[in-house]
Amino acid sequence: MAQPDIDGGVVRLRDFRPDDAALVLSASTDPLIPLITTVPPVPDEDGAQAYIARQNGRLPSGVGYAYAIARASDDVAVGYIGLSLLENGRASTGYWIGPSHRGRGYAALALRALGDWALTAQSIPRLELYVEPWNEASIRTAESAGFEREGLMRSWRLVGDTRRDMWMYARISEG
Numbered sequence: 001m002a003q004p005d006i007d008g009g010v011v012r013l014r015d016f017r018p019d020d021a022a023l024v025l026s027a028s029t030d031p032l033i034p035l036i037t038t039v040p041p042v043p044d045e046d047g048a049q050a051y052i053a054r055q056n057g058r059l060p061s062g063v064g065y066a067y068a069i070a071r072a073s074d075d076v077a078v079g080y081i082g083l084s085l086l087e088n089g090r091a092s093t094g095y096w097i098g099p100s101h102r103g104r105g106y107a108a109l110a111l112r113a114l115g116d117w118a119l120t121a122q123s124i125p126r127l128e129l130y131v132e133p134w135n136e137a138s139i140r141t142a143e144s145a146g147f148e149r150e151g152l153m154r155s156w157r158l159v160g161d162t163r164r165d166m167w168m169y170a171r172i173s174e175g
Contacts, residue, residue: 003059004121006067008113011106013067013081016052020068020077024048026098027080033096035160037080058082064091069110081110083118083127091118092128095141102137111145115171125173130156130166142169 006013027033028043038054040047055066062085069079078101084092093114097107111129118124129147131138143149147169156166 003065003067004117006113006117008072008109010072011078011109011113012070012072012075013110013113014070014075016055016066016068016077018049018052020052021045021048023068023077023079023098024051026100027096030096030099032159036157037094037096039096055080055082067110067114069095069097069106071106078104078106079110081107081114083114086128089124090126090128091122091124092130093118094129107138107141108144111141111147115145115147119171119173123173127171129169131169132159132164133167139167145171147171 003015024039025043025045025048027039028041028047033039034041039051058064058066064082064084066080066082068077069081070077079095079097081095082093086092093111095107095111115127118127129142130153131142133152148171150168150170153166153168155163157164
C-alpha cells in the first residue's frame with residue numbers, strides 16, 4: 001500500500017527516503033523532538049535509518065501516515081508530518097521541522113495541505129492536534145492552518161518524564 005504524495009505548494013509531502021537521514025540526524029540534536037517522537041536521542045546514522053524505516057512502515061501496519069515535508073523547489077526534506085488514525089473516524093496529527101529549516105512557514109503549509117487532504121480525500125470528520133501552552137510557534141502554525149483551539153487538556157501527554165498540559169486544536173470536516 002503506497003501513500004500518495006500531497007502537494008502543498010511550496011512544500012510536498014512524500015515518503016521518507018534513506019537520503020533524508022541528515023534531517024533526522026539534525027532533529028536528534030533538538031532538545032524536544034526526541035522526547036515526543038521516535039527520533040533517536042543521539043545523532044547516529046543507523047538510528048536515523050531505523051527511524052526512516054519506521055515511518056515508511058506506518059501505513060502498511062495500519063497506524064497511519066508519515067510524511068517527509070520536502071521543499072517543492074529541490075525536494076530536500078525539512079521536516080516530518082504524520083496522521084495517526086484514531087477510533088470513530090477521528091485522526092490526530094503532529095509535525096516537526098528540522099532546526100536549520102524553522103521560521104520559513106513550512107510547518108503551516110504542510111499542516112494545511114495534510115489537513116485538507118485528510119478531511120476531503122480521506123473523509124476524516126475530525127482532525128486533532130495537541131500543543132503545549134508555551135509553544136507559541138506551534139500555536140501560530142495550528143491556527144494559520146485552520147485549526148481551532150477547543151480547550152486545555154490537563155496532564156494530557158508524557159513529555160520525557162513529565163506529564164504536560166496540552167491545548168487541543170481541531171479541524172472539522174465541513175461535509
